[in-house]
Amino acid sequence: MKKIQILLLLLSILSLLFLFIFYFLVKESQKTNIEDLKNKLPGEKVFFSGKIENIYEKDRSILIKIQNLSLPLIILKYPYENLNFEKNSTIQVYGKIQSYQNQTQILVEKITLMKI
């Protein structure tokens, strides 16, 4: 029993470590360059990080302008209203390119505040 416990514990730690390394690999390999984002088509998934240039709060969404990016980021307030979005904060975004009222924008599906 003791052996099984140690084996399971080791496997769990190794598995978590693997996921941790995988996280960094995926993070870097899946990241889109900010300059390439404007070439993406509606429906395409994007993953990138950037610095906040400006924030415009609307009734139920937040519009974010990222430095060196012409496309605006649209965030639906739920469930992100508790994140402290500030100018010059670095954020990591996972989202989808979409066309809304003839304008191309990035609809945020997941956002992480990296640095304030």
Next chain:
Amino acid sequence: MIEYFFYLILGIFLGIITGLLPGIHTNLASILISSFFISSPTNLAIILISMAITNSFIDFIPSIYLGAPEQDSSLSVLPGHDLLLQGKAHRAVIFSSLGALSSCILLVLLFPIFYFFLPFYPTIEKIMSFLLIIIAIILISKEKQMFSALLIFLLSGFLGVLTLQLPMQQPLLPLLSGLFGASTMLFSISKKSFIPKQEIEKVEIEKRKLFAPFLLSFIFSPLCSILPGLSNNEAATISSSIKKLDREQFLFLTGSISTLVLSLSLFTLFFINKARTGTTAIISQTLNLTPNFLLILIIVIFISSMLSFFLVLLISKIFSKIITKINYSLLSIFILIFLSIIVLFFSGIIGLLVFSTATLIGITCIFLNVRRSLLMSCLILPTIFLYLPI
């Protein structure tokens, strides 16, 4: 009015389907329905609320009988599975659905209190991380093997932190299904568990016994519905660290919190214009909640709760009869495959990786004889980081 009733019944029907299918969370179903729904926003709101309420009742069936929980019912797997192996799964369903039904009384009691206490919540938000750290220390120190408990807390906690950072959709699906569902099923398969004949007798309920979980739900559910990041399961874990509850009381508590948080999210939307659940987020995007329509939605909650209570007991009786005729190991393998497909479909390959790591940590927790509620650190640790004022 007849139109409203039609959509209420339709919502209940959809709630039964989403509740019985493991892995299909009500938020996901709400998104799908809202994208196809062509009737008025008020009808959509009625359908979504009655579906979510029914789903919160029916959720306990796959969680207790199959060990395949959803996000909000993951903690009920643990006492529910124990009672299933004692032939008392129906009893487990009765207690959890009674808890869910009690949320109607709590909702009425909380309406005036909720309004007056809203201004104090920013203060609670500030001390939230410290409160959770203290609770984590209490939970770990209560364990006989404190070192093992600490290891499990950290492993599950860091898995949670990592999972919420990964670029995938529905991150809680692989995380909680692995930690609580798949691990329990794999353990049952390894032990060659068989399901004994299930008792469907009348259950004598001591009303005094239910007072403690009723009170805990009264205190912690509003916290959950106000504070983003604090889940139903965390609230149940915190509550049970304050007052020792037996399995039936715990099932009552989880049932009550999950349904009440859902109902209270309408109040948070109405009073402070903040959506705290996926369902209310969709409602808030389609209509402005007026006092009159809030009242209609509260009536929808009451009717759906009462109908769902009888429906869940009926479905539970059917499951009690069927479950003993099925090869449980084979059924568990089938559900594991089904869960893996669902995880792959919604969260992709990364989700499958999280699912297998979570399952492994869940099994390790069982073998180390550590209380499985400690696995909730997968949400507690990220919440501590979220509220930490640094």
